[in-house]
Amino acid sequence: MRESKFYLFLGLGVLAFSIIWITLVFFQIEGDLGGYANTPRTIPFFLGICMSILGLVFLYQYKVGYVPKNKANPLQKNEIRNIIFCLIVFISYSYLLKYFGFLISTPIVVFFITRFLLGEKNWKLNYLFPIAMTGLIYFIFIILLKSSLPRGEIF
Amino acid sequence: MENLITALGLIGTFEVMIAISIGAFAGIIFGAIPGLTYSMALALMLPFTFTMEPVTAISLLLATYIGGMTGGSISAILIGIPGTPSAAATVSDGYSLTKKGDASIALGTAVIVSTIGGFISLVIMIVLVDFISQFAIKFGPAEIFMLVLFGFSTICGLSERSLFRGLVAGVLGLMLMTIGTDEIEGISRFTFGSTQMLQGVNLLVAMIGLFAVPHILEVFNLRLNREDKTNFEVDIVKTKLPSFALLKKYFNLMLRCVGLGTSIGAIPGSGGPIAAFLAYSHAKNSEKNPEEKEKYGKGHIGGVVAPETANNAVTGGAMVPLLSLGIPGDPATAIILGGLLIHGLSPGPMLFIENAPQVYSIYLAILIAYLVVFIFQVNFIKHIVKILKVKPHHLGVGILVMVIVGSYAIRNSFLDVNVMILMGLIGYFFNRIQLPVTPIVLGMVLGKTIESEYRTAMSLSAGDPTIFFSSVVSLLFFGLIILTIALQIKKRMQDVKKQKQLKEQVQI
Structure with a gap:
C-alpha cells in the first residue's frame, strides 16, 4: 500500500x-x-x-513512491451542497439581469443572499446593504466612470 | 517630446484622474484584505473598462495594480497577516513594530519606500523597455515562438507548486484558447455545433471565474457551515512619515532593493514574493552592526524598508517584458495585457511605433498612480483600515454582484456567465487538489501568440521545423527552456532525496 x-x-x-x-x-x-x-x-x-x-x-x-508536499483536501458532503446553492444563486441572478436589469435585480438578489442564504438577522444588513451596494456600484460605474451596466428586457 | 505633450493631454483629463483614484483605492482595499487579491480586483474591473477611452481604462488598471501591491503591507503591519503574498516578508518586522506601539512609523515607512521604489523602477523600466524593444523588433515568427515558449516554461516552472503541476495548468490554458474559430483558416474547433461557441472562451470571463469565484464559494461555504471567522480587530491608526535622516540612512539599501526587485520582476513567473524575501534576506545579511542585525525579525525598520521597496520595484520590472515583448510575468500583468489588447494596444516592439503617445500615457499613469496611492495611504489610512473589520461573507456578496454583472456585461451573453461559473469551479477544484491556477491564465494569454507564430513560421519554412533552430536568438531561448526544465527537475530530485533521507532517519 x-x-x-x-x-x-x-x-x-x-x-x-x-x-x-x-x-x-x-x-x-x-x-x-x-x-x-x-x-x-x-x-x-x-x-x-x-x-x-x-x-x-x-x-x-x-x-516510484513520491509523496506530494501539499496534500489535497477532498470535498465534503456539506461543501458540495453549499456549492450547488451558490451556483443556483449565480444562474438566477444572471437570468434576473437579463429580464429586469441591474437596478432592479441587484437589490432583490443581495437581499435574498444576506437574509436567507447567509442568515443575517440585522435589519440594516438586510434592507440597507442591498440598496447601498446597488447605489454605490451605479454611482461609480455610471456617474463617475461613464461605463455601462446591464439593462433588462422588461425594465 | 511631441509624444510626451500628446500624452499629457490624454492623461490630464477629469475622467483619467477619477479612474486613477478609483483604481488606487480599490487596489489598496483588495491588497489590504487577506484573502482578496489585486488580481481579483483587476479581473473585476476589466469588463467595466470596455466603454472607456483606452488611456482611461489602462490608467484604472495600472492604478489598481499599484494600489494592490502597496496595500498588502497594511494588514501585514497591523494584524500580522499579509494582504498579498508580496507583503509576507514585511510581516515579521512590521507586525513586531505594531506590537511595540510603532505601527504609525512602520506604515509611514512602508508607504514612502514603496513610492520611492516604484518611481526608481519606473525610470529603469522606461530605459529597459526602449532598449529591449529596439532589439526585439528584429525578431521573426520563429524567434517570437521560442521567446513566448520560454516565458511560458518559466511561468509554469516557477509557479507556486511544482513544474509538472504548473505545466498541466499551463497546457490546459493553451487548450482552452484553441476552442472557437481558428483565426488563420476560419475552421471551427471544439464548438459541438454551437454558434455561440465560435467566439471561443473569453479570456476575461475565464479570469473572473478563476480569481473571484473560488473566493466567493470559500467564504459562503464557511458561512453556511457556521465556521466563518470573526472579523479583525484593528485600533485607530495614523500614518507617520519617517524622518529624512532615516531615509538617508537606508537610501543605499533602497537602491539595491530596487535593482533586485526590478530585475526579478522582469523574469516571467517570479514576481513580488521572491523579490521581497530576497531583499529582506539581503538587508539582514548586509547589516554590519551585530546589534542591529540581531534586531531583524523583532521590529527592525530595515525589515520593512527592504521588502516594501523591492516588491514595489517589481511593478516596473514586470512591465518590461509586458510592454517590450508582450509577455506578462504574473496574473496581474496578464490582466493588464488583456486590457491593452481589448483597447487596441498590442504590446511588443510595434507598440512604440504605432502608439507612442499611449505608451507615454502609461508611464505618466504609473507615476500619478504612485502619487495618488501615497496621498491615500498617508491621509486616509484610518478610514481604509476600517474595511478590515468587514466580515468576509459581506464582501463576498459585493464580489458576487461584480462577478455576475461583469461577466454578463462583456457580451450580454449567458454563455459567458456559464463559462465563468465553470472556470470558477475549475479554480476551486484546482485549489483543493493543489494545482496552481495562474498558469491557466498565462496559457490563455499566450496561447494565441504561440499558435499564430508557430503556424506563420511553419508556413514561411514550407513545413521545415529547423526554422526554430536556425538563428542564434532562437537557439538561445531554446537553451533557456531546457535549462529551466532541467533545473526544476534537479530541484525536484533533490527534494525527493531529502524526503527519503528524512524517512530513513525517522525509521532508525
Whole structure:
C-alpha cells in the first residue's frame, strides 16, 4: 500500500482527459494533420500529446513512491451542497439581469443572499446593504466612470 | 517630446484622474484584505473598462495594480497577516513594530519606500523597455515562438507548486484558447455545433471565474457551515512619515532593493514574493552592526524598508517584458495585457511605433498612480483600515454582484456567465487538489501568440521545423527552456532525496 494515492488519481485523471481531448481533435476539427504539420489540428493535437505525457509522468511519480508536499483536501458532503446553492444563486441572478436589469435585480438578489442564504438577522444588513451596494456600484460605474451596466428586457 | 505633450493631454483629463483614484483605492482595499487579491480586483474591473477611452481604462488598471501591491503591507503591519503574498516578508518586522506601539512609523515607512521604489523602477523600466524593444523588433515568427515558449516554461516552472503541476495548468490554458474559430483558416474547433461557441472562451470571463469565484464559494461555504471567522480587530491608526535622516540612512539599501526587485520582476513567473524575501534576506545579511542585525525579525525598520521597496520595484520590472515583448510575468500583468489588447494596444516592439503617445500615457499613469496611492495611504489610512473589520461573507456578496454583472456585461451573453461559473469551479477544484491556477491564465494569454507564430513560421519554412533552430536568438531561448526544465527537475530530485533521507532517519 503506497503512502499517498494522489499521483495515481492525478495521473489517471490527466491521462483520461488527454485521451478525450485527442479524440475530440479528430471529431471536432475538420481537415487532417497536414504534411507540413501546420493545420488547425496541429497545436490542439500536440497539446493533447503533452497532456498525456504529463499524465504518464504523474503515474511514474506514483510508481516510484513520491509523496506530494501539499496534500489535497477532498470535498465534503456539506461543501458540495453549499456549492450547488451558490451556483443556483449565480444562474438566477444572471437570468434576473437579463429580464429586469441591474437596478432592479441587484437589490432583490443581495437581499435574498444576506437574509436567507447567509442568515443575517440585522435589519440594516438586510434592507440597507442591498440598496447601498446597488447605489454605490451605479454611482461609480455610471456617474463617475461613464461605463455601462446591464439593462433588462422588461425594465 | 511631441509624444510626451500628446500624452499629457490624454492623461490630464477629469475622467483619467477619477479612474486613477478609483483604481488606487480599490487596489489598496483588495491588497489590504487577506484573502482578496489585486488580481481579483483587476479581473473585476476589466469588463467595466470596455466603454472607456483606452488611456482611461489602462490608467484604472495600472492604478489598481499599484494600489494592490502597496496595500498588502497594511494588514501585514497591523494584524500580522499579509494582504498579498508580496507583503509576507514585511510581516515579521512590521507586525513586531505594531506590537511595540510603532505601527504609525512602520506604515509611514512602508508607504514612502514603496513610492520611492516604484518611481526608481519606473525610470529603469522606461530605459529597459526602449532598449529591449529596439532589439526585439528584429525578431521573426520563429524567434517570437521560442521567446513566448520560454516565458511560458518559466511561468509554469516557477509557479507556486511544482513544474509538472504548473505545466498541466499551463497546457490546459493553451487548450482552452484553441476552442472557437481558428483565426488563420476560419475552421471551427471544439464548438459541438454551437454558434455561440465560435467566439471561443473569453479570456476575461475565464479570469473572473478563476480569481473571484473560488473566493466567493470559500467564504459562503464557511458561512453556511457556521465556521466563518470573526472579523479583525484593528485600533485607530495614523500614518507617520519617517524622518529624512532615516531615509538617508537606508537610501543605499533602497537602491539595491530596487535593482533586485526590478530585475526579478522582469523574469516571467517570479514576481513580488521572491523579490521581497530576497531583499529582506539581503538587508539582514548586509547589516554590519551585530546589534542591529540581531534586531531583524523583532521590529527592525530595515525589515520593512527592504521588502516594501523591492516588491514595489517589481511593478516596473514586470512591465518590461509586458510592454517590450508582450509577455506578462504574473496574473496581474496578464490582466493588464488583456486590457491593452481589448483597447487596441498590442504590446511588443510595434507598440512604440504605432502608439507612442499611449505608451507615454502609461508611464505618466504609473507615476500619478504612485502619487495618488501615497496621498491615500498617508491621509486616509484610518478610514481604509476600517474595511478590515468587514466580515468576509459581506464582501463576498459585493464580489458576487461584480462577478455576475461583469461577466454578463462583456457580451450580454449567458454563455459567458456559464463559462465563468465553470472556470470558477475549475479554480476551486484546482485549489483543493493543489494545482496552481495562474498558469491557466498565462496559457490563455499566450496561447494565441504561440499558435499564430508557430503556424506563420511553419508556413514561411514550407513545413521545415529547423526554422526554430536556425538563428542564434532562437537557439538561445531554446537553451533557456531546457535549462529551466532541467533545473526544476534537479530541484525536484533533490527534494525527493531529502524526503527519503528524512524517512530513513525517522525509521532508525
